[in-house]
Amino acid sequence: MSARLRELKTWFPTGTAEGERQILERAFVYVSEFESIISPPDGSPILLVGRKGTGKSALVDFAQKILRNDDVPAILLKPEDFDTAPLGDAASSGESIRSFRSVVLKSIISKLAQDMPNFITGDRAVIYNEAIRSGELSPDLIGRIARILPTIAKPIVNADLSSVLPAISSSTRDEIEKAVERILKGKRFYVFIDDTDQVANPEKSGHLNRIWGLILSLRALCSEIPEIKCVITLRTEVWERLKRDNAAQRDQTDHFTNLVVEMSSSxxxxxxxxxxxxxxxxxxxxxxxxxxxxxxxxxxxxxxxxxxxxxxxxxxxxxxxxxxxxxxxxxxxxxxxxxxxxxxxxxxxxxxxxxxxxxxxxxxxxxxxVSQEFSPALDVVRSFSGIDYQAGSFTMNAEQVLKHLTSTLGRHAITLFGKTLHQNSQPDIFDLWRFLYNANVLNARVSDSSMPKGFRHLFPEQDPMLVTKSRWNELQAILWEINPAFRDYLIDRQKQQNLSTGLAVRRPIKKKLR
Known part of the structure; x- marks a missing residue:
């Protein structure tokens, strides 16, 4: 491998936060979500929601580094940091909330002692040692841990990052310093929870109650101790399940509407x-x-x-x-x-x-x-390889999308969020269409003479309920494209299908963009 390609792979490794921690400080590029996660409202956690690979873990890692460089207590908890053995398989979220309170407090003080031991001295060390020796924490010990946490909190006193993070780009440093300057007042103790959905086994009934138990126990802790600033990361698919599941706490989602920060990258x-x-x-x-x-x-x-x-x-x-x-x-x-x-x-x-x-x-x-929400997803993606596209390369008008999805429901037994979809049900067809749009399988394009190419794309984050039967007139003015990430695979499948039937390879037609 040439020296330049070897260096290139150093800066383009696995793409995961775990594989990039060594380069994150220099490679980090400021995103608007940063300000939201370092300034949660008093008494409530922030839910950082996004699909896999959108940068949730990297953002949390970087925020933690910024805070620790200013000697502000900030810990990152992952599912493996929680001793969930005492929880069992609680049947209700209420039981999970009560059980998680003890688990969360023990995890917080243990992680703090491990990562920032200078904060665990004197009486705090005595309480920490007692907590470690204990199995399930007694109510008295839970209360004592809760009382010492506010004393650990510290204010952010330095918004100048030039000395502590000299390697980041000047534009990123400027944006971060502006965000930090706005929260210089007040003592803070940050608790970041990553990979939250992994505290539960999706194969077991009631797993959503366990996730709700963790979220709601953290909300109660933030309410009791305003100095604690908590950020909880969730995959988009899991948040959608939490909002829809009848057996869990659907009514709680309304309370979190203004606490959700959507992590998406343009x-x-x-x-x-x-x-x-x-x-x-x-x-x-x-x-x-x-x-x-x-x-x-x-x-x-x-x-x-x-x-x-x-x-x-x-x-x-x-x-x-x-x-x-x-x-x-x-x-x-x-x-x-x-x-x-x-x-x-x-x-x-x-x-x-x-x-x-x-x-x-x-x-x-x-x-x-999306395996827990949508099945068989791969067959549905593959179905787009057999379309005679009428509006351009991998591009359909609304009528063709509707026709194709109706046909697909006739060929496959499709379930969406636990519901079997039916070919003769228009609401089901629009539910499938909306899901594919929100999941970025189908991209929406509209004419716009003010843009260089005469069109612009619509994004699900701006209007997640765009695809509904009641908005059919709007949908008809939109062209629907297959996401380019899937096109090369679909062309390859089309090529193999045509070869197997002895037909000449047909390439998608090209029409002038509009």
Whole structure:
């Protein structure tokens, strides 16, 4: 592997927060959600909700680092930090709330002693040692732990990050300092909870009650101790289940509506993330010039089965499903393929070689991510390979979407959030359509003469209830595109299907964009 490709893979590793902790401080790019998670309201936790790979864990890790650099107590708890053995399989969320109070307090003081031992001295150390020796905490010990937590809280006193985080970009530092300046007053003790859904086994009945038990016990703790600032990360799919599940605490979701921070990344934000990492790789290699051309051959390339040249940045970003992790993994896969082929830089042929497999893996990941909510997800994605697209390359009008989804429900037994969908039920068809739109399988495009290409995309975060029967007139004015992340896989499937039937390979038709 060439030196420049090796350096490139250093800055584009696995794409997970765990695999990137060594580079996070330098590679972090400011996102607007940062200010929300360092300033939760008094007495309530924040729910940081987003799909896998959108950067929830990375954001929490970075916030924790910022706070600790100012000696503000900040701990990160994951499911493995909770001793849930005493909980059993509680049948109700009320039982889970009561049980989790003891578990949460013990986990907080244990993690604090482990990560920031300077805060556990004197009487606090006595209480900590007693808690560790105990199995299930007594009510008296629970109360004593709760009383010492406010004494641990400290104010943020330094908004100047130039000395503690000199490696981050100047634009990111400026944005973070502005956010920190707004919360300089008041003592704080931050508790971050990541991978929250893993405290429960989704295969067991009542698992949502256990998740609610943890969330509501943390809300009670924040209410009792306002100095505690709590951020709880949740996958979008899990939050949707919590909102819909009749057996759990659906009425509680209303109380959290204003406490949810949606973690989503625009193409522009993902582009900035890719740019920053390429910049760092180029600096490490002491390369000058246009940073993409330092690592890619030529400024543009063509996707598989396409004659259109597009900027490398555009090819990467549009195939990321709105997830920074996908973009990072795509660059890493291209670098590996280029090295395998003896190239010093990534060529168009490297990109074209890996894309069908990479695209197939995105479809499989989508299926895995929504397996508890939507089945058979992979078959539904695959169904889009057999369409005679009438509105352009992988593009349909509303009538064609409706017709295709109706046909798909006739071919597959599809369940959505535990409900079997029926071909002859229009509400069911629109429910499926809405789910695919909100999950970024189908992208919505509308005409807009003010935009350079004459159109713009609509995003589910802005209008999650766009796809409803009552808004049919609006839907008819929209073109519906298959997310580019899945297209190379669908073309490959179409090619294999046509070869197996002896037909010439048909490529999607191209029409002028509108």
């Amino acid at each position: 193409n522009e934000e993902i582009g900035r993330i890719v740019d920053r990492r390429l910049e760092l790789a180029a600096q490490a290699c002491e390369l000058s010039g246009e940073m993409y051309e330092c690592f890619f051959e030529g400024p543009k390339a063509r996707a598989p089965h396409s004659d259109e040249y597009r900027l490398w940045k555009n090819l990467i970003v549009t195939r990321s499903r709105g997830r920074p992790r996908d973009a990072v993994q795509l660059v890493s896969a291209m670098a590996t393929e280029a090295s395998k082929n003896g190239n010093s830089r990534i060529k168009e042929s490297d990109f074209q070689k890996i894309m069908p497999v990479f695209s197939e893996r995105r479809a499989e990941l989508f299926s895995q991510e």
